[in-house]
Amino acid sequence: MRIVIKNGQIVIPGEKETVRGDLAVENGLVISAGGTADTENSEVIDAEGKWVLPGLIDMHVHLREPGQEAKEDIRTGTMAAAAGGITRVATMANTSPVIDCAAVLRDVLQRAESEGAVKVSVIGAVSKNLEGKRLSEMGDLAEAGAVAYSDDGHYIENADFMRRAMEYADMLGKMIIDHAEDRTMCAAGHMNEGTVSYELGVTGRPAAGEDIAVARDLILSELTGCHIHIAHVSSGKSVALIRQAKKKGIHVTAEVTAQHLFFNDSYLKNYDTRFKMAPPIRTEEDRQALIQGLLDGTLDAVVTDHAPHANEEKDAPFCCAPNGMAGLETSLPAVMTALYHTGKISAGQIAQVMSSAPAALLGVRGGCLKPGYPADITVIDPERTWTVRGSGLYTKSLFTPFEGITLKGRAVMTIVDGRIVMREGKVLA
Ligand SMILES: [Zn+2]
Known part of the structure; x- marks a missing residue:
């Protein structure tokens, strides 16, 4: 099967200028990028006015399978990814059972192989059952294909335990992805602690709870040499701490979600x-600091933290509802609207933070459209507008904070290993 994407603007991660020309794909691989490609025996796709990017990669997703299929499953979650232009997701370990041993990890990989509309990488747990007490089978997990370790959803409270986990992870050459929120300060809260939470009379989760957790784990990373990746940074002070640590040579990387870049707590x-x-979601000041952190390279990747819940769980009084939202179908449009159409970020930077950087962090082949690379491709119409309706999404979680909001810039085609899995918003795989 040969595909030629004609006349698009080929976007190169990190580069300001795009390359106008054809992209040819055969047998699942890119065979040429730029210039004019031979279209004989090919499906020809006209990409005039469109961007052609290396397939987007989302390194922070909760597919919820096994065990929580009322919220999402591998099939619906990866369909949502394909619809959003995402060609690979890394799924988190807080399933039921927890992905804390090789057998569960292999099972998830197998299910993803047979049911997934896009590629799936699996993140193993740091601790058994996410309890922060005994280490998971870290070596076996690595051997079975874990791309990283994380107890995401939980902060590892015990500093000595975290130190040992980091020593093992470092030995195995993997990073630990850190949900950095000190439980003693944050667990009782429901929103950012600040003017809005005081007005509403709702208990807050202070930014200090995040900053303290980040600071401790930067110190532990310096001590152990282990690569720490700070998940979903939301506070301006944490951005500053990470910036300073990077300057010092500490092995830290970090991500930010599309929703934290888009919204502030007035919503x-x-x-x-x-x-x-x-x-x-924190203050406007925090949001601006996150944008600055993304632009200066302090924050390496944009993710969704796609964390769907059953509709009846989210349709509850504010203080009873669980944390998390579905994001796979809205992350690119949100970034395009908030950052590209406001002149803050270029197409090349989007390709970097949503494709090449996460590929490098996960250690997977992708994020590049040079000949020989897998034909994982996202075609984007930068001018396409879309008014979001939760009822039209592929995810099982129909409650979206973008409900009724008009976004500009959307994926119109997703290609995985040379197969078209989404066309004009319809998932085909
Ligand atoms: Zn988390």
Whole structure:
């Protein structure tokens, strides 16, 4: 099967200028990028006015399978990814059972192989059952294909335990992805602690709870040499801490979610559970610091933290509703709207933070459209507008904070290993 994507703007991660020309794909691989390609025996796709990017990679997703299929499963989650232009997701270990041993990890990989609309990498747990007490089977998990370790959803409270986990992870050449929120300060809260939470009379999760956790783990990373990756950074002070640590040569990387780049806590003024997540959406000042951190390279990747819940769980009083939202179908449009159409970020930077950087962090082949690379491709119409309706999404979680919001810039085609899995918003695989 041969595909030629004609006349598009080929986007190179990190480069300002795009390359106008054809992209040819055969037998699942890129065979040429730029210039004019031979279209004989090919499916020809006209990409005039469109961007052609290395397939987007989302390194922070909860597919919820096994065990929580009422919220999402591998099939619906990867369909949502394909619809959003995402060609690979890395799924988190907080399933039921927890992905803390090789057998569970292999099972998830097998299910993803047979049911997934896009590629799936699996992140193993740091601790058995995410309890922060005994280490998971870290060596076996690595051997079975774990790309990283994380107890995401939980902060590892015991500093000595975290130190030992980091020593093992470092020995195995893997990073630990850190959900950095000190439980003693944050667990009782439902939103960012600040003017809005005081007004609403809702208990807050202070940014200090995140900053303290980040600071401790930067110190432990310096001590052990282990690569620490700070998940979903939401506080401006944490951005500053990470920036300083990078300058010092500490092995730290970090990510930010599309929703933290898009919203601030004024959106929570109506006790709207769609905006409830952990860490919480913070102030406008924090949001600006996150954008700055992304632009100066302090924050390496944009993720969704796609964390769907059953609709009846989210349709609850504010303080009872669980944290998390579905994000796979809205992350690219949100980034395009908030950062590209405001002139803050270029197409090349989007390709970097949503494709090549996460590929490098996960250690997977991708994020590049040079000949010989897998034909994982996202075609984007930068001018396409879309008014989001939760009822039209592929995810099982129909509550989205973007409900009714018009976004500009959307994936119109997703290709995985040379197969078209999404065309004009319809998932085909
Ligand atoms: Zn998390």
